[in-house]
Amino acid sequence: MSIEWSDEMSVGHEAIDRDHQHLFEIIAHLETGIAAGAGEQTVSHTLAELAEYARGHFDREERLMLRHRYRGYDIHKWAHDGFLDELARMIRRLEIGEVAIDQATLLLLLNWVANHVNGLDRELANFLRQ
C-alpha cells in the first residue's frame, strides 16, 4: 500500500493542502509502524495523534466555512464528526484489546481521508477561491 500525498490530491488551497499533507504523513507513519510490528501501545499512540491532528484540521476548515457563510457547512461538519467518532471508537477498542489495527483498517482510514479530500474538501476549496 502506498500512502503518499500527491499533487492530484491538491484542492488548490494552500493552508488546507498543507494540513492534508500532514494527515497523510501520520497515516504513513502508522503504516510503517504496523509493517515493522510495532506494539499496540505505539499504534494507539499514533492513532491518537491522528485523531488530535484531524480534530484541529477539521476545526480550521469549519471556521473557514463559518466565516464565509458556506452553505455546505452542516453536511461537511457531520462528515468530520463521524470520522472523529469512528477514530475514537477504534482507539477504545484497541486499548481494551478488542481489535488489532491491521492493513485493512489502515486502508479504511486512508480511503475515508482520500474520498473526503477529493469530495467535500475540493468543493469547499472551489467555493473559497471564488
Ligand SMILES: [Fe+2]
Ligand atoms: Fe473537510
